[in-house]
Amino acid sequence: MTRAWTVHPPADDARPGLVLVPERFSWFAATLPPVWMLVNRLWWPLLGFAIFAMAAALLLPAGIAGFAGLSAQVLIGLHAQDLRRWKLARQGRPAAAVVLARDESAALLRALDGRPDWAAAEAGGRAA
Incomplete structure (x- = not known):
């Protein structure tokens, strides 16, 4: 199955290497949203989820x-990769390309084929 991947090149002060983010539903984010947010260091979404969970528990x-909690978990699973892209954009690494590929390695090859100048950045990221 072919999937879309967004390519995020390194910023000047960021860690070297390309970051590829798939467009897909995240079961991990849907089943354990706080743990997934901690693993991905998404502090603002974690704070928002905690406030929503407390408000729902107290007011509904x-x-x-x-039902509201389950709905929130499904929405987080649907938008998990968007939250990762948002974090990368805030770090100065906005999406620079979209590639279609079966897996991450094929997506990386397609991205490097389209933009050979990223190969140096990727080599620096793999060597570090």
């Missing part, structure tokens, strides 16, 4: 709070 009836 039990049946509706459970």
